[in-house]
Amino acid sequence: MKSKFVIILTIILYSKTLLAxxxxxxxxxxxxxEINGDLKINTTTFETDEQVIRDSILVISQDGIVNRTKATNILNASLPTMVKASMSGGGNILHVILLGAPETIKYDTETIDNNNEFDTTTHTFTAKQDGIYAVNAQIKISSLISVSTNFGIGIYKNGVLIAEEEYLNVHTGAFSVSSPIRKVSTVIDLVTGDEITFKLSSSIASVDLLGNQTESFFTIYQLR
Known part of the structure; x- marks a missing residue:
């Protein structure tokens, strides 16, 4: 009986050691x-299984815990932002200017958005990582507008205008003597959560922009 008790006690103590x-x-x-210090591994086996290579990369989280992740997740997290968007359809896209306030341009079709940072519903780019960004945008006004008017395009960071091209579109009779295109570009410093929008300004109440992707579009590229 005593020997059985010793065996049971040994098993319990051994189990606790395993779970410690x-x-x-x-x-x-x-x-x-938990290792508080350096970890040295003298010998490793070269992995040739492509499935393991894709799905079994070890990373250290902010709290120091080692986790496994996919190689594609690491690549996507380190890729610089690349966004290009235009308007759906190639016809005239109406933009209404209320009380002279610039109107958000309706870029609603993405060609590229590798980090999913542009919302085609709100027409807003939201940065997911800190960095320096190159921003370019262009619009082309419809030939149906036959009056002289100011119109232009601006880049807004968190609702504040940071770059703009605007000048008078001159008509003489049935002909326009000014370029129907406005384009603007800038390089800006963004932190996570900063928003970029593009707005149309005009001295008339409504403007039709040409929606073809070669005529009205924008690009955002992260430089670093």
Whole structure:
């Protein structure tokens, strides 16, 4: 009977040891094995299985825990922002200017958006990472507008105008003597959460923009 008790006690103590947390360089381990210091591995096996290579990369989280992730997740997280968008359809896209206030341009079709940062419903770009960005935009006014009017395009950061091209579109009789195109570009510093929008300004109440992707579009590219 005594020997059975010893065996049971040994099993219980051994089980607790297996479930215990081990610390190297720390007396309060927060994981099954916690190392407070350098880790050196002298020999490794070269992995040739492509599936393992794609799906079994180890990364260290902000709290120091080692986790597994996919190689594509690492690549996507480190890719610079690239966005290009235009308008759906190739016809005239009406933009109404209320009380002279610039109107958000209806870029609603993406060609490229590798980090999913542009919302085609709100027509707003929201930065997901800090960096320096090159921003370019262009619009082309419809030939149906036959009056002289100011019109232009502006780049707005968090609702504040930071770059603009605007000048008078001159008509003489049935002919326009000014370029129907306005384009603007700038380089700006963005932090995560900053928003970029593009707005149309005009001295008349409504403007038709040509929606073809070669005529009205914008691009955003992260430089670093």
């Amino acid at each position: 947390q081990v610390g190297i360089g720390t007396t309060t381990p927060m994981a099954t094995l």
